[in-house]
Amino acid sequence: MTQNQALNEKKTCLITGVAGFIGSHLARRLLAEGCQVIGIDCFTDYYDGCIKEKNINDLLEQARFTLIRRDIVDLEDSWFEGVQWVFHQAAQAGVRASWGDQFAHYTHHNVLGTQRLLEWARHSGIERFIYASSSSVYGASGKLPMHEDDLPRPLSPYGVTKLAAEHLCNLYHQNFALPATSLRYFTVYGPGQRPDMAFHRFIRAILRDEELVIYGSGEQTRDFTYIDDIVEANLSAASAQNALGRVYNIGGGSRISVNGVLEILSRLAEKAIAVRHEPVQAGDPPHTYADTTRAENELNYQPRTTLEKGLEIMFNNFLEIR
Secondary structure, eight states: OOHHHHHHTOOEEEEETTTSHHHHHHHHHHHHTTOEEEEEOOOOSSSOHHHHHHHHTTGGGOTTEEEEOSOGGGOOGGGGTTOOEEEEOOOOOOSGGGSGGGHHHHIIIIIIHHHHHHHHHHTTTOSEEEEEEEGGGTBSOSSSSBOTTSOOBOSSHHHHHHHHHHHHHHHHHHHHOOOEEEEEEOOEESTTOOTTSHHHHHHHHHHTTOOEEEESSSOOEEOOEEHHHHHHHHHHHHHOTTOTTOEEEEOOSOOEEHHHHHHHHHHHHTSOOOEEEEOOOTTOOSBOOBOOHHHHHHHOOOOOSOHHHHHHHHHHHHHHHO
8 A cells, every 4th residue: 555545545643742843743744634633742841841832733723633631651542542543753852861860751751651552552453553763772883874683772761762662662563463663763853843952952043143062073973854754754654565563764865964064054044153062972872874775665765855955944944933
């Protein structure tokens, strides 16, 4: 079944973390395709809740959208009657915040929350369960690009919890034939990106003529993935016949240093950027780069938005809303 054929059936979809950056973009796309969307979000205080409220304001106006303001750990069967596709985007985010006493939040939301959702899903008759994993599971990989069969070695407690949840999805597929697929996202960006993420911080500082903070030399590299490509990958994974029980890298198709990103932003802003360097933060890998061959072959995945174009869209969005 192709993506278009699947969407023509007007699925009833559950999106966890629906008020977040990725969840709200995904909900908007599914609603545009005519699907029914049930969204759940517990509105954690990791960042300003007003941002999440703004993310879903337009969704709340649509008759085919239902919002549940609850924690999935407290899940009740009656919440999600009739769901066919599950997009599990909810997670306690943030590599740097996952150390110390905060770790309990990560095990609660990322591990226990996923297990509760999987327990519900294995009895519900769903057609697809798409889990939002992360490139953080790889850690400081000894080789680039990173391949799905490489040994995961997370560098942060956050990465450990994302990998644990990914393993849970595989266990439920192997033992109960749950139709689960995991997508390892590589640094997602675009309009509405979380305020703690690098591009959001960079553009905000540039427009305010503030000093911009870089952790390390700036020569660390990342594979950045535009939000629309992430959404397309989710829809493809939900409709691809051979995706069950599989793990896929979802990247932007290239990698660039943080200094290279600043050069692009300097051109967009048409001015020099003031930078302050601070020590490398615990848990930050030196490089990420996705081998997306498997996703290309099995999901027909192709990133369509170049970094230059995506940054231009994000920069202009900041200009419009400030």
